Amino acid sequence: MPEIRPLAVVTGASSGIGYELARLCAENGYDLAIAADHAEIVEAKQGLEALGGKVDAVQTDLSTEEGVQDLIDLIGGRPVDILCANAGHGLGHGFLDQDWNAARHVIDTNVVGTLFLVHRLGQGMRLRDKGRILFTGSIAGLMPGTFQAVYNGSKAFIDSFSFALRNELKDTNVTVTCLMPGPVDTEFFERADLMDTKVGQGRKADPAKVAKTGFDAMMKGEGDVVAGLMNKLQAAVAAVTPQSALAELHRGMAEPGSGKK
Numbered sequence: 001m002p003e004i005r006p007l008a009v010v011t012g013a014s015s016g017i018g019y020e021l022a023r024l025c026a027e028n029g030y031d032l033a034i035a036a037d038h039a040e041i042v043e044a045k046q047g048l049e050a051l052g053g054k055v056d057a058v059q060t061d062l063s064t065e066e067g068v069q070d071l072i073d074l075i076g077g078r079p080v081d082i083l084c085a086n087a088g089h090g091l092g093h094g095f096l097d098q099d100w101n102a103a104r105h106v107i108d109t110n111v112v113g114t115l116f117l118v119h120r121l122g123q124g125m126r127l128r129d130k131g132r133i134l135f136t137g138s139i140a141g142l143m144p145g146t147f148q149a150v151y152n153g154s155k156a157f158i159d160s161f162s163f164a165l166r167n168e169l170k171d172t173n174v175t176v177t178c179l180m181p182g183p184v185d186t187e188f189f190e191r192a193d194l195m196d197t198k199v200g201q202g203r204k205a206d207p208a209k210v211a212k213t214g215f216d217a218m219m220k221g222e223g224d225v226v227a228g229l230m231n232k233l234q235a236a237v238a239a240v241t242p243q244s245a246l247a248e249l250h251r252g253m254a255e256p257g258s259g260k261k
């Protein structure tokens, strides 16, 4: 009889932090169900299959309930041991200059689709009294995101929500962890059209290291983890700085043209 491996579900596993989280799950003996909205998810599936376990993948837009349902259908009722709710994207420029549909897509992906998936899979975990949920939040959620206002707001939601859900489940064996990275070297900044900004051009963390920090915290059942010393410092400063000052600070990092020409 083939060994039955536990299942990890990772959203946004085609690149960046999500791919690295999926890799860590596979290396630690988990089968995978992965999703992303472009065809690169098929390449990711092939790379992850080389690590030994079973990998199912679906290309679907997780900003919609139908897209999330595609992933739930892929899982097919199999018990979920780990859920890495990681898929998300940013959007630079001033709010009033953004395309409304693009701004809405940030909220629908980062918040609505994420919560819909956690609502569906979290119920199964609670029923079995077993499971680990890892949100990819952000230290962006700790400060008003001038010139990335919708994104920071969406991550403030996720950071906050994660702590609340964790507390609601504290008498169960379902743990909820929030990974809060600072800038990470992924496709994030290109996609969000932030490459001409200070933050887009600044130093960034290795996604593999960030994912490991989050994975380890999730496996230990910790509540939150800020990846990196400088980001820990920034998070501590954000906690005691007025919101208006943080908004001005963020302007300096994310204003279009704030980077080197």
Ligand SMILES: NC(=O)c1ccc[n+]([C@@H]2O[C@H](COP(=O)([O-])OP(=O)(O)OC[C@H]3O[C@@H](n4cnc5c(N)ncnc54)[C@H](OP(=O)(O)O)[C@@H]3O)[C@@H](O)[C@H]2O)c1
Pocket: 011, 012, 013, 014, 015, 016, 017, 018, 035, 036, 037, 038, 039, 040, 041, 060, 061, 062, 063, 086, 087, 088, 089, 090, 109, 136, 137, 138, 139, 180, 181, 182, 183, 184, 185, 186, 187, 188, 189, 191, 207
């Ligand atoms: N990079 C940073 O500095 C940073 C810092 C803090 C937090 N984060 C968070 O980390 C998470 C991962 O981002 P990343 O930095 O690793 O960037 P990334 O390389 O762009 O990865 C984002 C992943 O999410 C998927 N995704 C985005 N929107 C989706 C949608 N509507 N439906 C399905 N999949 C979708 C992408 O799939 P496709 O390629 O198919 O679109 C991709 O697999 C995000 O939640 C992001 O907000 C990033």
